Amino acid sequence: MRKLLFLPVLLICALTQAQTIDASTAAKAITAAGLKDHLSIIAGAEMQGRETGTEGERRAAAYLISQYKKFKLKPGNNGAYTLPFKLYQDKVVSSELKVNGEPYTLDKDYWVNASNVPQKSLKTNAVIFVGNDFNDKSTVDVKGKLLVATENKERSMMKIMAAQKLGALGIIIIANNNPTMASNLTGRLSLTAPTANFVSMTVTKSVGSRLLGGSKDFSDQELADVPKGVYSTTIDWATERNTSEVPSADVITILPSKEKTDEYLFITSHYDHLGMKDGVINYGADDDGSGTTSVVAIANAFAEATKKGFSPKRNIVFMNVSGEEKGLLGSRYYSEHPVYPLEKTTADLNIDMVGRIDPTYKGDSMNYVYVIGEDKLSSDLQPITDKINEHYHMELDRRFNDPKDINRFYYRSDHFNFAAKGVPVIFYFNGTHRDYHKPTDTVDKINFDLMEKRVRMIFETAWEMAMREDMLKRDMPLNMPAGR
Ligand SMILES: [Zn+2]
Structure with missing residues (x-):
């Protein structure tokens, strides 16, 4: 009798295990308070503004890696959590010009x-x-x-x-x-x-x-x-230059799938910023501390969901690139040296500046996010975003998809290097503001409640893309102007 009593209990346990958590519930792991904790570190003084190739950049990378390890996510680059790359920088050491002696x-x-x-x-x-x-x-x-x-x-x-x-x-x-x-x-x-x-x-x-x-x-x-x-x-120009090598690295981690093991979804941000100028730190809380924090929070929410039985159909790769502020260098390096086949990468969701509002949106009308690039490569993208947004009720502002947009935002963050190789992208962005690229882009100005909503919506979008039966179709011509 006693033994029999155990059976239904075990059965219920087994059923609970198999039943996977749904996206909206899983999204609740992303909280304003959690975002603030991460961003306070990522955009804190210790990171010195995270300039590419500096100690501040390395500290930020170390923090990101420590979090991914804590979440029990796997190294994304053949056993390593970084994808190192070398940058070159020229300096003119001396210059002497003579004209006719x-x-x-x-x-x-x-x-x-x-x-x-x-x-x-x-x-x-x-x-x-x-x-x-x-x-x-x-x-x-x-x-x-x-x-x-x-x-x-x-x-x-x-x-x-x-x-x-x-x-x-x-x-x-x-x-x-x-x-x-x-x-x-x-x-x-x-x-x-x-x-x-x-x-x-x-x-x-x-x-x-x-x-x-x-x-x-x-x-x-x-x-x-x-x-x-x-x-x-007669011109005699004696010059001496030297070229130094500057090491940098993208941070990359993966949540492996058991099903479509050769397919990938990317979620990206850039963790570098402008560094220090004359001893003054450019904190880069919004740019792109906010996106980097979002990637960490989304990675954590997925990791938490796996503990409750969730298993993605295709691999989810979380990547924080460097060198963005120097000309999208880290993402370009990745796109030229991809760890995973780009043709098997279903999409790149790139998050760059999602913690603030821009002057277009003031007061009550702040419930928005700019979504850019959705209309370019895959007609699957927009319906997915719209469907997820049905229970977020955000204003999805698509004005910057206009090819005549003078700001050229579509070309100005890391998703562009994925798009240039044919990978469908969505770029999430809050627009620029008075603190953009200034030392005053600080954590205290971030609207964490709004950011929580945006990040949960991106998380659910990622969830949908990770769980779909097929990869997103690529039905738009790859027609990229060369200029950036
Ligand atoms: Zn920037």
């Missing part, structure tokens, strides 16, 4: 930019003067030649690009007004070692006059009257 001084007579400084020294005995209306339609043979041009409003960049396109060695721009800032001698971080074959600099009118054969300084009129053509001028 006469020495000139950097930042007084001429200005350079680290990305357009020759690898070694530059010597030439002639220049081609191309005047002020030089463009890429020019029929002058400038291949391998050093050009000199006068400056006119906003056209200098076009001239530099034209010279580059036509295969010139470089271009020297004679300034209308001398630059007021010192030369930028530190180059941008880049995924490839810089190879500055093309050179450019800005010089004073006085140096410009010497370049064009003048023995004294030309007046503006004289300069305007200088005929185009070849001038025998």
Whole structure:
């Protein structure tokens, strides 16, 4: 009799085990208080603004990894929780310019930019003067030649690009007004070692006059009257650059599926920010501490759900990338060195700035989120979001899907590198605000109740995508403008 009594109890236990928790219940593991706890650390002073390649970035990565381990999620990169990558940065160590033997001084007579400084020294005995209306339609043979041009409003960049396109060695721009800032001698971080074959600099009118054969300084009129053509001028530009390697890493963790083991859903954010400037920390609480905290909270909610019997149909990968503020570098590295096949990646849900409201939404109308990119690659995306939103009642603001959006938000966060490879994406965003990219983007300004709602909605969207029978269909043409 006693033994028999146990049987129904065991049966009930077994049934409870098999019955999986539903998405809305699981979403309740995401709370305003929990989000605040994580964000207070991620956007805290100890993280020093999380600039790519710095100690602050490494501390933030260590915190994220500690959380994923705590949630018992698996390493996402062949046994590792990081996907390390190398960045390169150029510095100009010295620069000495002589024109016809006469020495000139950097930042007084001429200005350079680290990305357009020759690898070694530059010597030439002639220049081609191309005047002020030089463009890429020019029929002058400038291949391998050093050009000199006068400056006119906003056209200098076009001239530099034209010279580059036509295969010139470089271009020297004679300034209308001398630059007021010192030369930028530190180059941008880049995924490839810089190879500055093309050179450019800005010089004073006085140096410009010497370049064009003048023995004294030309007046503006004289300069305007200088005929185009070849001038025998000796230029000796001795420069020294060095390239340093800057290590960085994306953080990546996975909740493995037992069913569709070769399919993946990605949930991403960028954990890097602007770091410190003159001892002042850029905390980046909204950008993108909020998205990073969201990914951690979503990962935790999924992990908690698995304890109650949930098992995703396809793998869920949580990735916090670095190098976003330097030009979407961490996500680009991933898209060029994917750990999991991109064609088997059903979607990337990218969360970048979800803790605030922008000036468009004030007071009562703050119950919104911008959803961007949904209409680009898969017609499955929008109906899913709309369905999930039926019980969140948020305003899903899709205005930035407009291809003519001058803000170009679609190109400005990490989902873009997934989309460029054909992976359907949704970018969740609250818009910019007065604290955007300023030291005042701090935790105390985050609206955690609103953030909780947004993150729960993203969580349920992810749940739906992880549980669907088929991967999202890719039925829109991959038609990406090259520009970012
Ligand atoms: Zn940013």
